[in-house]
Amino acid sequence: MPPVDTPVQQDLHALYRNHHGWLYGWLRRKLDNAADAADLAQDTFVRILGKPQPCEIREPRAFLVTVAGGLVANHWRRQALEQAYLEALAAQPEPVAPSLETRQLILATLEEISRCLDGLPARVREIFLLSQLDGLTYPQIAVRLGLSVNVVQKAMTRAVASCYRAMYA
Incomplete structure (x- = not known):
């Protein structure tokens, strides 16, 4: 029912x-x-x-x-x-923290750059890093370090040549 x-x-x-x-x-x-x-x-x-x-x-x-x-x-x-x-x-901005893979690539690249710059004078390494990592122009580096632009150019030439030899020699 x-x-x-x-x-x-x-x-x-x-x-x-x-x-x-x-x-x-x-x-x-x-x-x-x-x-x-x-x-x-x-x-x-x-x-x-x-x-x-x-x-x-x-x-x-x-x-x-x-x-x-x-x-x-x-x-x-x-x-x-x-x-x-x-x-x-x-x-929101893109996430600030890179992925694990990106971090490993960055660290490997930095280690390789460090090997390339080994044996160079401290001033040449500093000029190279200011240019490549901080993105400063040669005139900005010259002003910051109290050098002429010509000295900065010669230091960069020396640093790039050292990196080239380390990578391709």
Whole structure:
């Protein structure tokens, strides 16, 4: 023998049966999205079922619009928050820490450069590193170290030649 519905359950079944299609159409026009409209139509009835004290509904469509309207407002607020979060993520700089593979390549390259510069005078190594690692121009290096541009050029020539010999000799 099937269970007998209470009068409240019968009223809720009738509300769903008589107004679900209309509510879905209203939500679809409001949201311009069939999937979201279907979800919010169901959520509207779930919200009504969750009320502790069912009330007498005199104007079912007005009642449904009131409940669904609150859900629509929450939906739009959530979408705005998600969009703001995605924009904030997009505005973040690229991660500062290089990957493990990149770090190993950098360390290997630095070790190779160190080997290339071994045996050179300290001033020549410093000029080379200021140029290649710090990105300073020859005139900037000359000013920083109190040298002439010609001395910086000769030191760079010597450092590059040493690297070339270490790599290709």
